[in-house]
Amino acid sequence: MQFEFEVTGGDFANAGTASSQVKKILKQLNVSVSDIKRIVVALYEAEVNIVAHAYSGVVTVEIETTQVRIILKDSGPGIPDIDLAMQQGYSTASPEVREMGFGAGMGLPNIKRNMDVLNISSEVGIGTTVEMIAFLNVA
Amino acid sequence: MKISEIVTILDGVLVAGKDQMDREISFGFASDLMSDVLTLETNDLVLLTGLCNIQSIRTAEMSDIPCIIFVRRKKVTPEMIELAEESEITLIECNYSMFKTVVTLAEHGIRPLF
Ligand SMILES: Nc1ncnc2c1ncn2[C@@H]1O[C@H](COP(=O)(O)OP(=O)(O)OP(=O)(O)O)[C@@H](O)[C@H]1O
Ligand SMILES: [Mg+2]
Numbered sequence: 001m002q003f004e005f006e007v008t009g010g011d012f013a014n015a016g017t018a019s020s021q022v023k024k025i026l027k028q029l030n031v032s033v034s035d036i037k038r039i040v041v042a043l044y045e046a047e048v049n050i051v052a053h054a055y056s057g058v059v060t061v062e063i064e065t066t067q068v069r070i071i072l073k074d075s076g077p078g079i080p081d082i083d084l085a086m087q088q089g090y091s092t093a094s095p096e097v098r099e100m101g102f103g104a105g106m107g108l109p110n111i112k113r114n115m116d117v118l119n120i121s122s123e124v125g126i127g128t129t130v131e132m133i134a135f136l137n138v139a
Numbered sequence: 140m141k142i143s144e145i146v147t148i149l150d151g152v153l154v155a156g157k158d159q160m161d162r163e164i165s166f167g168f169a170s171d172l173m174s175d176v177l178t179l180e181t182n183d184l185v186l187l188t189g190l191c192n193i194q195s196i197r198t199a200e201m202s203d204i205p206c207i208i209f210v211r212r213k214k215v216t217p218e219m220i221e222l223a224e225e226s227e228i229t230l231i232e233c234n235y236s237m238f239k240t241v242v243t244l245a246e247h248g249i250r251p252l253f
Pocket of ligand 2 (some may be wrong): 048107
């Protein structure tokens with residue numbers, strides 16, 4: 001099963017709508033509560049990153065019985081040093097983003113903690129692609 | 140402690156989630172930083188925050204947090220109420236400072252997460 005959502009940079013009023021839809025879908029598919037939580041928390045962090053740091057993006061969610069794979073591809077400034085961006089506490093967030101309760105430099109490390117696979121590729125001046133996979137806890 | 144008791148001891152106003160008033164809460168977490176809240180592993184908690192915007196509701200939705208208390212006389216917007224009702228999250232407005240809210244809840248047995 002595959003779903004696609006669009007995300008608009010700077011649009012904090014709607015940040016989280018994709019994550020919210022995905023949460024509803026996973027619930028309907030009877031994915032376990034703990035898997036749903038870690039997936040939507042990671043997705044929400046990545047979705048907010050597009051809103052906070054990029055111009056626009058597309059979220060593709062592929063759901064299989066054993067795994068959920070999510071790709072977030074954005075047009076934006078890109079990340080010059082991914083290792084640095086992955087460090088807890090590193091943030092280039094604007095004052096506006098901080099006012100919304102974000103910008104502590106905790107999102108990417110939190111995504112890594114919650115998902116089983118995280119791959120980030122980025123081109124400065126073009127955009128960033130984040131791929132994340134959660135292997136589902138199926139009985 | 141039941142959410143209904145929390146409303147009473149804080150002299151708060153319940154603005155969303157009337158149907159979940161009987162839910163039991165054991166823990167509390169206070170933060171204006173949503174990045175922080177998103178790292179929590181427990182769900183059985185009440186979130187105390189002065190960050191009164193749609194993202195505080197979204198954060199609770201993703202983290203399965205059942206109840207948010209907005210301290211320092213912050214007023215919840217209709218959009219926040221709508222989203223909270225949809226996600227079955229209880230919202231409470233409280234006139235106390237963050238510190239007084241924390242102390243009051245702790246005196247009544249709400250425990251810190253860590
Ligand atoms: N999609 C993106 N496009 C461009 N830069 C990004 C993107 N995602 C992350 N970054 C960069 O990586 C940094 C670290 O991201 P991370 O999510 O860990 O923290 P944050 O978004 O700044 O704050 P928090 O996630 O705690 O709210 C960001 O400040 C930004 O510089
Ligand atoms: Mg982030």
